[in-house]
Amino acid sequence: MQKLKNLIKRFIKKDSFFYKVIRKIYHILSTLKYKIVNWKKIKQEDKHYSEQVDKAVEILQKYKGKEYVVFYNPTWLGVAASTKGLFKNYVPLEHIHNKKDGEKLAKAIANNNIKSVIFSQICDGWINTLEQIKKLNENIKIKVIWHGNCYEFFSDYTWNLNKEVMDLYKEKKIDCFAFVRSTMYEFYKKVGFKSFYLQNNVHLQDIEKIEKENTGKRKIGIYNADTRELKNIYTALSSIKLVPNSIADVVPINEGAKRFTEILNLETTSISDYIPNEELMKRIQQNEVNIYPTFTENAPMFPLESFEMGVPCLLGNNNDYFVGTKLGEYVILTREDDPIDIKKRIINCIEHKEEIMNLYQDWKKEFDNKCEKLVEEFVKA
Numbered sequence: 001m002q003k004l005k006n007l008i009k010r011f012i013k014k015d016s017f018f019y020k021v022i023r024k025i026y027h028i029l030s031t032l033k034y035k036i037v038n039w040k041k042i043k044q045e046d047k048h049y050s051e052q053v054d055k056a057v058e059i060l061q062k063y064k065g066k067e068y069v070v071f072y073n074p075t076w077l078g079v080a081a082s083t084k085g086l087f088k089n090y091v092p093l094e095h096i097h098n099k100k101d102g103e104k105l106a107k108a109i110a111n112n113n114i115k116s117v118i119f120s121q122i123c124d125g126w127i128n129t130l131e132q133i134k135k136l137n138e139n140i141k142i143k144v145i146w147h148g149n150c151y152e153f154f155s156d157y158t159w160n161l162n163k164e165v166m167d168l169y170k171e172k173k174i175d176c177f178a179f180v181r182s183t184m185y186e187f188y189k190k191v192g193f194k195s196f197y198l199q200n201n202v203h204l205q206d207i208e209k210i211e212k213e214n215t216g217k218r219k220i221g222i223y224n225a226d227t228r229e230l231k232n233i234y235t236a237l238s239s240i241k242l243v244p245n246s247i248a249d250v251v252p253i254n255e256g257a258k259r260f261t262e263i264l265n266l267e268t269t270s271i272s273d274y275i276p277n278e279e280l281m282k283r284i285q286q287n288e289v290n291i292y293p294t295f296t297e298n299a300p301m302f303p304l305e306s307f308e309m310g311v312p313c314l315l316g317n318n319n320d321y322f323v324g325t326k327l328g329e330y331v332i333l334t335r336e337d338d339p340i341d342i343k344k345r346i347i348n349c350i351e352h353k354e355e356i357m358n359l360y361q362d363w364k365k366e367f368d369n370k371c372e373k374l375v376e377e378f379v380k381a
Contacts, residue, residue, distance in 0.1 A: 053101040057108040064112040072120040081301040083120040096125025106132035116141035180299035196378040200299040201371040221290040239342035327359040
């Protein structure tokens, strides 16, 4: 079916009515095929998601009469960390595959007299749920935090979600949006959407601090990159190869990246799968520096997590962290596709590590206050 889809793309214009009809038929047939082949798996997933809704309903009881609650998907690690770093009244919730589950959740929100519901990004089934909430009580405010950026609209999934939530805003079923990058906030505000600005934050005081081992090597970390093009893992590995006496710690490492380190003869320590965030935070404390040279981002959590663990992190020039500060001059990259430049920045970062960490501590105090004010404005809107 994929070959047929690619063939059609070659000969039929995407904007034509005929293409849209064929695309719809293809979607129906591929969905039907998937359901037939994977019916056991789907049944297990539906059961799991229904159980998560029941847990969410139970958690909602402790927020009875509260100003707000925030729903987030705990399996989306970046969004989960962002949500918990900003808000107090949060509720984990995965996809909702059953319409009755959505109705059950909407009734729990209305019955607990919660004044506003915030969806931190949108999962499958959440749009139907928020529509149910408005049906039960149109005075309950619905707010959506959009963590993505315009680049990600290349994905059909992200584009379709974006289109749906923007349509719901125009239908007055969503009251306002929040964005975690200033340029996204400013753009949507200018084109007529009621928008607010939030900045992601982390608080990791409960993570155990581990004494750094003296291995005689400069250990440099690359994390959460995997196979995603925008995460730029191959440039990151190339830059580490140029750092004398270095070893790369990569989690997760994919087969392509593993083969690339063999070609470079780059010494590595690695794990092939994602690991729990707390385990990762303990692991990175063994590093001299971490690098996160992504090509596009909004407000990545990992650079802040790295600094909180006492390890400087170089990051791409595509978010709002440290902009216009002395700290930013040390750690914000300007040539994310240049391994030679990144190598120079790594060495400079290691040489000035103490000063960089002192600058971060001063920056973080002001940043914490700013984040609290931004959240307060959004919640009260």
